[in-house]
């Protein structure tokens with residue numbers, strides 16, 4: 153047997169030790185609440201099983217969105233470029249971030265969904281129903297998780313967190329990402345193909361992976377992610393290693409966002425994550441509901457998270473201010489730093505995992 157490099161051995165060991173926790177929502181409420189808090193503190197990410205979202209709602213949205221991505225490129229481009237909403241292919245945000253994916257980004261409220269659906273489907277009524285049913289179910293799940301967190305943190309008002317995202321004015325976003333299978337054989341360049349390598353940035357130089365969606369943290373409170381059985385999602389561990397999150401279509405993956413980090417005064421940390429294209433011959437389809445406050449919601453560390461030993465780490469900001477900051481920066485930027493007390497403008501802004 154060959155000698156394993158120390159890095160590989162360390163990486164494998166960390167993956168085993170780190171394995172993202174899975175929490176069974178059907179267990180005793182106080183146990184679940186404790187497990188969620190521990191997962192948010194230690195990992196910033198966890199899987200949930202027995203989540204109560206029906207298989208029918210999930211398979212209908214999977215089918216509907218797969219049908220959309222199967223359309224000819226010209227048809228899909230009618231719904232783009234993303235502004236930031238609509239259909240996007242490879243470009244992410246407005247500052248040059250790129251990834252090997254195509255996606256749909258939608259405002260997650262019923263009237264925007266129904267308006268958008270006209271351009272997205274031959275059956276807009278069905279499309280908007282399917283998206284709205286999914287978003288409603290997943291928003292309910294997000295609220296349940298936030299209530300469990302509020303109970304575990306003894307926040308007094310048990311719906312103080314869920315109210316932030318349950319607001320009719322919530323700025324929630326729904327995103328579906330479609331990653332084509334990564335063909336490892338040498339490419340025959342075809343200028344009309346949707347997913348050829350664009351430039352050197354995407355050349356894999358013999359490496360078996362390419363960036364599907366680059367390293368970042370999500371700006372919102374909580375992200376509820378569901379994927380098909382194709383992997384690629386990785387989270388950044390405390391010791392700076394990329395740890396794969398095994399795909400499980402029957403579970404949801406919950407990620408702590410920047411706004412949750414600020415609300416908990418750094419007790420929870422937003423998790424840095426990315427998606428690498430893999431050599432599976434199936435596409436990855438992932439969908440994310442981003443639990444988001446309303447634009448005018450004021451975000452500051454919760455009183456319970458602050459004490460004489462724990463001074464507030466962040467200046468109060470509205471979600472609107474934070475969103476503007478996020479959209480003025482690159483994907484990998486640590487935007488929360490801008491709102492820290494005593495933040496030094498000259499310190500390094502683009503720090504990577």
Ligand SMILES: C=C1C[C@]23C[C@@]1(O)CC[C@H]2[C@@]12CC[C@H](O)[C@@](C)(C(=O)O1)[C@H]2[C@@H]3C(=O)O
Pocket residue numbers: 236244245246247249257325327368369370371372442478479480481482483
């Ligand atoms: C490069 C960017 C894309 C993004 C807005 C941003 O300027 C920085 C944050 C990015 C992100 C990551 C999480 C979500 O996918 C997203 C919709 C969001 O709210 O923030 C994206 C933004 C986007 O793709 O428009």
Ligand SMILES: O=C(O)CCC(=O)C(=O)O
Pocket residue numbers: 327329365370377379385425426427438440
């Ligand atoms: O596609 C995925 O699995 C994750 C994508 C992601 O992190 C995002 O859209 O913010």
Ligand SMILES: [Fe+2]
Pocket residue numbers: 368369370425
């Ligand atoms: Fe993300």
